Amino acid sequence: MNIRKRLGGLVLAGVFALTATVVAVGPAHAGSNGQQLLLINNSGTNDSFLLKGTDYNGNPVQTCVNTDGRWETWFSNWWFKGSLTYFTYTAYNCYGTPSNWGAVVNIPTSSSNDWQAITDNSSSYGGNQQIDFFDNLHKANSIRISGYNQYDQNVSGCWATPGWETPVNGWWWQTPVTLTTYTSSNCSGSSNGVYTPERVGNPNNAWFGFADS
Structure with a gap:
């Protein structure tokens, strides 16, 4: 299942730079200087994530990732570390009012793998x-x-x-x-x-x- 899921989510529908602080992010090595992000859309209603943090060179970065409503999106080749703030939106391109206001997580500089998962809040329940x-x-x-x-x-x-x-x-x-x-x-x-x-x-x-x- 992991392989199928990984292959199914590597191609993003669109990544949009929102501020002039965005810089080019090159590859790190095996999670030794930052992590790539797996975006989990538990709500099923969010179409984009706004990410604000620091890249592996210590530069401030901000970008919007469209998820197309997919449950998971593998956001590859962008390496974050340190404090990361993320917002979710029910619209594409992080347009309008966030559905989740500024959740904060810490992304480790060094890790045994290349990925860090972040999740939104589910908007409904009543099933299994x-x-x-x-x-x-x-x-x-x-x-x-x-x-x-x-x-x-x-x-x-x-x-x-x-x-x-x-x-x-x-x-x-x-x-x-x-x-x-x-x-x-x-x-x-x-x-x-x-x-x-x-x-x-x-x-x-x-x-x-x-x-x-």
């Missing part, structure tokens, strides 16, 4: 979704997800997380859900993170993307 977990902090070797499935049963499961992305195939969830991370590979011992992702169950998307940072 599978969860795709992104270990941005690289601290989870397993995750436990507990909550209600599509049959309104309270269930729990453990999954090893050998890489940055772990899609939990075939398990369908609805709000409320608790996600717990562990350093062990089998959810044993003490946890190192507990999260309660909001609005799992958007009926318009089969997947809900969740990142631990």
Whole structure:
């Protein structure tokens, strides 16, 4: 699934520079000086992301990425690091009033992979979704997800997380859900993170993307 998803999202419909502060961003090496971004459109209603941050040379950059309503968009060959502020829009080209006002995340300078996932807020729920977990902090070797499935049963499961992305195939969830991370590979011992992702169950998307940072 990861390969299919990656190939399906590499071509962007359009990237628009919005200010004179945008500079050309060249390649870094294997996430050693900034990260590329995976934009997760959990709401299914956002058509563009406005990104404001710093490139791998320390220059301020700002750009708008059209997502065409896709659930995920792999924004390649732009390398960010440090504080990143992002806004989402229901219109193309980041036009009009943002649907999400200025979420802030930290993009590491160095990482074991080339990507950092950022997500918007889901605008609706009431259905069931599978969860795709992104270990941005690289601290989870397993995750436990507990909550209600599509049959309104309270269930729990453990999954090893050998890489940055772990899609939990075939398990369908609805709000409320608790996600717990562990350093062990089998959810044993003490946890190192507990999260309660909001609005799992958007009926318009089969997947809900969740990142631990």
